[in-house]
Amino acid sequence: MTAELTPPEAYQRFLSGDLERELPWEEVDRMSFVGAPGDVRAGIADEVGARTASLLELSHTVHAHPELNFEEHFAAATVADLVRAQGHDIEVGVWKLETAFRATVGSGHPHVAILAEYDALPDVGHGCGHNVICASAVGAFFAVAPFVERLGGRVSLIGTPAEEGGCGKEYIAREGGFDDVDAAIMVHPGKDDHTEARRVALRQVEVTYHGLSAHAASAPFMARNPLDAAVTAYQSISQLRQHMLPEERIHGIFTEAGKRPSVIPSRASAWYFLRSPTIPTIDHLTDRVEQILLSAADMTGTRAELRWDPYPMYMPVRSNRTLASRYIAAMSDRGRDTERVGTRQAGSTDLGNVSVRVPAIHPTIAITDRSIGGHSLAMAEAAISADADRAVVDAAIALARTAADVLADDSLLAAMRAEFEASGGVVDVPSYDR
Ligand SMILES: [Zn+2]
Ligand SMILES: [Zn+2]
Secondary structure (H helix, E strand, O other), X not given: OOOOOOOOHHHHHHHOOOOOOOOOHHHHHHOOOOOOOHHHHHHXXXXXXXXXXXXXXXXXXXXHOOOOOOOOHHHHHHHHHHHHHOOOOOEEOXXXXXXXEEEEEEOOOOEEEEEEOOOOEOOOEOOOOHHHHHHHHHHHHHHHHHHHHHHOOEEEEEEOOOOOOOOHHHHHHXXXXXXXXXXXEOOEEEOXXXXXXXXXXXXXXXXXXXXXXXXXXXXXXXOEOHHHHHHHHHHHHHHHHXXXXXXXXXXXXXXXXXXXXXXXXXXXXXXXXXXXXXHHHXXXXXXXXXXXXXXXXXXXXXXXXXXXXXXXXXXXXXXXXXXHHHHHHHHHHOOOOOXXXXXXXXXXXXXXXXXXOOOEEOOEEEOOOOOOOOOOHHHHHHOOOHHHHHHHHHHHHHXXXXXXXXXXXXXXXXXXXXHHHHOOOOOOHHHHOO
């Protein structure tokens, strides 16, 4: 590969604003929608109110049984029991994922999907608070269900496994799970009430260097050292960091680095996450990192084996502001002032993969006012606090009202769709697999 001697085109396009075509909020403000009738809005709040105890029990029970990616059997079964107890059918084990589920009321279109997450993390359990996502989504489904027949269309509760690194929603999408969906909605807990906390693209690569082992003292000159290749690549990626966008991140660990100092190992491995705010820029970053990983093998006389995308790439979230405006209005009635633009934080979510297929929102709801980081024991503690319980109730109502608005108001549906098309339309995600 020859070095690029012109500035990266993807970065030029990013800086010129060409890659993020967002509908200006002023335009959203000029729109007005009727939404769902007043008695439906009031009825939704009553439905959630009548089920508060069981929703909070669900939140706390899921929290007490943290399960990792694709292993969320207890959570899926607990949701299924509750959904059946409320008189709805639910299928567990859909789209070839044992812990995915789907329950639907109504038929035809519009079709709103309310997404639940319920996976946890190693060491910190529900340190991402997905128990709150789960309970609020289930609550929203129960609350809107009695009104679906009257409003027309369909609402589904979709259980999406493995948000934390497994990209579960992409597997569901590839099995057609979002093909006939008109809008996908969910809410994530955090420190603030934000409409669109920025979430960036994420892609993974595993690299293994194959070398030649030898006695490290008596015959090191007979070896080809794969650990040298792994270290050289790690250091070169550190140098690359100075020349990336401020929003981009690369982080890696060594997963195999030999067993004894006296034996030059025959294999060494590393695992990296790459993040970038847009698809063209992560594609560019992918090329640069691949060049480094391969060159390190050349420099050390070893052989590199690269495995890109052991899980599918996470897409950046494209928040549909037309749809978000209905969520903001509902939250405002709950006394929550939802800030429109969130921090430009560099996390990622597989909701991004849904949001480049159908209009979607991924707002954040505050479950703590302390400055604690995500993925921490402190956040796990916050996820069953009184503030988190209030968030479950408010989010269930706001999501249900947003769904009802979409069912009731054709002009909202049309405007949402127009915004989606103007911001890039459907992205062919599998075409980015490496
Ligand atoms: Zn997380
Ligand atoms: Zn999360």
